[in-house]
Amino acid sequence: MCESEEGGGCGGGGRPARAPRGGRPLKCMKCKEGPPVLIIRVGDAFCKACFKDYFVHKFRALLGKNRCIFPGEKVLLAFSGGPASSAMVRQVQEGLSREAAKKLRFKPGILFVDEGGVCGQGLEKRGEVRSQLERILRATGFPYHLVNLEEVFGLPGSILRAVSHSATDHSQSYKEAVDGFIQQQELLQCERTGGPGESLPGRLAELSIQDPSEKETAEVPGPLSISHTAELTRLFGAVKTLTAREELLQTLRNHLILHVARTSGYTKVMMGDSCTRVAVKLLTNLCLGRGAFLAGDTGFSDGRHGDVLVLRPMREYSAKEIAFYNRLFGVPAIFTPALATKAPDRASIHRLIESFLCKLQSDFPSTVSTVYRTGEKLGAAPGDDDSDGATEPERCLLCLCTLDTNVVDGSSLQSTLLSEELCQKPPLSAGSSCCEDAPTQTGCCKAPPVAGAIPPQVWLLPLLCYSCRLTIKDMSCLEPLPPYIHSEAERRRRSRAAMKQEIQEFLLEDDEAPPAS
């Protein structure tokens, strides 16, 4: 191979790598040696080894560029069994096993959330999936957690509170942050083991992989409690649309992941969203009214929880690249049906956007990457992150984003609220006469209380962002929601009521929504 290359390409530079016009490329465009196995971009044929280098480099480059994982930090890999998260786990394995310099230095753990309970899988099938998974997970050598979605019924209300955390402060340099982190770890270590003398065995225990994995998997209750599965079924049965069901599932899953991360001491969570997935999510969330949160929902790092940072290290790989990688390098993946599996294109907004983008992509091949790059240009809403600490911004009960429901004059939200009021009005006030005297005060229409027909959602809605309100509005009743949501809602309402009590005498108008800033 090399001989023919040298004979023909002497002094010709990169010539022989490209095939004669229109034909297949003969050599890898990178090393100019190996036989090409796939074409990544138009005209760029890679051999297997170069593709692997390219793939691995992308992952490490993204982590290196953002520099937010500290040496020795525990990182939780959210693993669904699908291609993207499987490839992500493999990347971490590669990074840790490397003898070469620049070895990744964090301590990974894997989390699988079993959603079979809402996706129509029987216990038997779920057991099957489980054993298949365990085989894959055990082979990674990382500690792992298998968690059932049913466990959301046992979550604490604190999961819905963001923990303010100084380490997310980006103003300091990475080196300082690392030093701070290590000091903190040592402090914790001492506290845990009771003294510096005992720290060695403690550290050894952490280094050995088998032991903690045994311990951690044992934490998970083995047999599924049937009652919780029934509760889960009832919960999702109360949701009227597939769109809202998808959103609810995502919300609950995120809470569960966060819970596992917090209870097991992980301070970073890696999600396997690919570039294609990010593009779909961007457009979907745009349609769901989450415009203000697009950056947090799809960006590389998402610090809305405060203490646990969510990372998306796979977001620069297209789904196709991942599929090729998994196939070429034998990355195992398992298929588990999701909520929308086998559903028609128009069953939910999620499905519709996915099929729309894929179809458009086949006509206009840059669609996905354009949408992805549009998302790159978005940031957090002003006043979202740069809060001065004194006044913690109010956050959505479910998605923990800063509320986007302050009523701005002339906004879509204001108009929607007005439409709802006008149509529910008791018959006595006709037309627009009610607003005539005080045109700028939309509050005047709220005065007549609507008797009787109060939907059960009303008391929860003020605690939610625009988009989560839509999800909750699609529920026929709220009782099936897990207890931690109810208890936290109650707590917030009480603290809000207490606050209101304190400032009551200064309020001119009794208004539900916080004033426009």
Place this chain on the structure above:
Amino acid sequence: MPAPVLCQSCGAGRAALRRPKTGQALCRECFVAAFEAEVHGTIVAARLFQPGETVAVGASGGKDSTVLAHLLRLLNQRHGYGLRLLLLSVDEGIAGYRDDSLDAVRRNRGRLGLPLHVVSYRELYGWSMDRIARHVGPKNNCTFCGVFRRQALDRGAALLGADKIATGHNADDVAETVLMNFLRGDVGRLRRCAGILTGSEGALPRCKPLKHAYEKEIVLYAYFQGLDYFSTECVYAPNAYRGHARTLLKDLEAIRPSAVADLVHSGERLAVREDVRMPTQGTCQRCGYLSSQPLCKACVLLEGLNRGLPRLGIGKPSRMQKVLTDAEKPEVGFREDSQQASRAIRTVDF
């Protein structure tokens, strides 16, 4: 259901429709009252107009602008906005479409009793859309038409001494534009398109009083009020990229009716990162109109047409701008050397 559904608002009348926006069953009177109150609410809340202003209503003869003109006249009287209203139409010169719709505008003028002024592409640019389409071919017609119309409206309104332009853009249009600009990666427009009142510095301010009105409700309102409007799709429209966004929006609305308002909400709340370079607004070297480039889009497109290179303004803007601004210097003998210039440009691969 055999028994008639009662209106959920007044509880007395028989419901005549289910509101697309809220899903409530309403009688005719309640719907009309609610729709008018909502547009009034939007106008008041967003402070779109000041007393004493002259407002040019962009009138195409279609449903949106017909309803807008009707509503503005009605609300102006009912709530005493103190506005002087004018109708302003643009004649693009599209046979079988605009000539018929302009007839509808003329009929409405009589009914509303508002003055009407028509500006035509032929007068302003020397090209009618039909002639442009013959040169350009089946694609990109909407690019020309949209760019020219925007400027034509401004010029017409300035001619009439208007302080503001009101256009009939509805919630569906805004949602569609948000989707389209997201798909195209146009962050500059993405931020602007959801605004209700735009372009206050430099150009004439424009507002969209129907920004929160669903397209379907506008049709319903026009139907109940017996408004006379023209409803045929433009003969050149089917090839536009916007069609993709439009189809998607219709599908979205079928799944979740609030999706239109949700998209508008998203558009309003989008925050562009501070370090992203945004186009800076300047003025066109040639005509003085607002432009982010040395030459405004209308001048570039027109230049392309006049040079016999209709595709000049379509595609990569940077190279073309350079070619044009370079050619700008020997401005005097422009007509004469246009042959030569066009030959020189042909070597550039567009």
